[in-house]
Amino acid sequence: MYTISQLARSAGVNVETIRYYERRGLIEQPDRPTEGYRRYPETTLNRIRFIKRAQELGFSLEEITHLMALGESPCEQVQGMAAQKLASVRAKLDDLRRLEIVLNDLLNQCAANPDLAHCPIIESLLPENKKAF
Secondary structure (H helix, E strand, C coil): CECHHHHHHHHCCCHHHHHHHHHHCCCCCCCCCCCCCCCECHHHHHHHHHHHHHHHCCCCHHHHHHHHHHCCCCHHHHHHHHHHHHHHHHHHHHHHHHHHHHHHHHHHHHHCCCCCCCCHHHHHHCCCCCCCC
């Protein structure tokens, strides 16, 4: 059993994170004894670790709530959520690759730019036919 500060330390989060998770319904807040501090069971620590690991994998708290609600559901449902997340990650990677190409091109334009009075990067960000902010 853990006090909230012990739980936070063991989970590698701060106390406010635990309170936030309680407000979001991700973890249960134990009853307060008439004397002393609330005590959190080991299962709460495991749940927080699950939440943090899922966040590291890119799941939002809303998605994590759905994952936890699935609990012992058929693997097919969990796979569906994971497949959606993978599609989202791949789309972001595609966007980042396109951004990499554009930035690389702009940097090459800057390197080849003989006119130090203007910058191709700044000009590319301005609306069409505009020369200043």
